[in-house]
Amino acid sequence: MKFIGSAVVLVLFLTSHGTTQEAKIAYRSMAPLSQYLMPRDAEISLARSAAPKSLSDDAEILILTEGGFQTTVKGRNGFVCMVARSWSADYDDPDFWDPKLHAPICYNALAARSQVPATVKRTQVVMAGGSPAQVRTAVEAAIKSGELNTAEVGSMAYMLSKQAYLNNRVGHWHSHLMFFTPETDPKSWGAGLTDSPVLGISYPKEHLTVFLIPVARWSDGTNSAEH
Helix, strand or coil: CCCCCCCCCCCCCCCCCCCHHHCCCCCCCCCCHHHCCCCHHHHHHHHHCCCCHHHHCCCEEEEEECCEEEEEECCCCCCEEEEECHHHCCCCCCCCCCCCCEEEEEECHHHHHHHHHHHHHHHHHHHCCCCHHHHHHHHHHHHHHCCCCCCCCCEEEEECCCCCECECCCECCCCEEEEEEECCCHHHHCCCCCCCCCEEEEEHHHCEEEEEEECCECCCCCEHHHC
């Protein structure tokens, strides 16, 4: 299983067990920006659906505009919720430009310090006409220069929205939590071992390891196994 390879949303757009070469590529370049935009209130609602209302109602909300991601609701609890778009996928993901992909996510304050700026950086590059390779170069250079922070211990995010559409292979995938750590061996968490529910992968150039742990409920409290 493969996740997005950067310090951005990381892991939003999980591929299936097949390779990206086997998947059909619907968009080979960026579609018109208008296709990626959403009505303001609809995007706020979708962003908040990433986490339980007890958390997301007081979170800061970012939405995508013609000028990039911008804060539209000030938060009170340190969490930041947003809807990642297709260019937060891995650089060789066949759905990198597909405008129907939406990945609601709510970061805690620690994760927001590294992941939100990285998502903003990716968005700036693609809106300036950058290719996936140029996005990779820009993100890695920004991490190396210190422009972008690396993940801190305690960084995590909620991805519990049943309205998410992560890619054309897995659709909604599972309701899950994400943890971002300084680079470590995923096996130290038991990730990827037989019958372990934990998935993990390291990104050496970004000094990052990301873990995903599926959970039983969506943000509205319903059983995710029934969706």
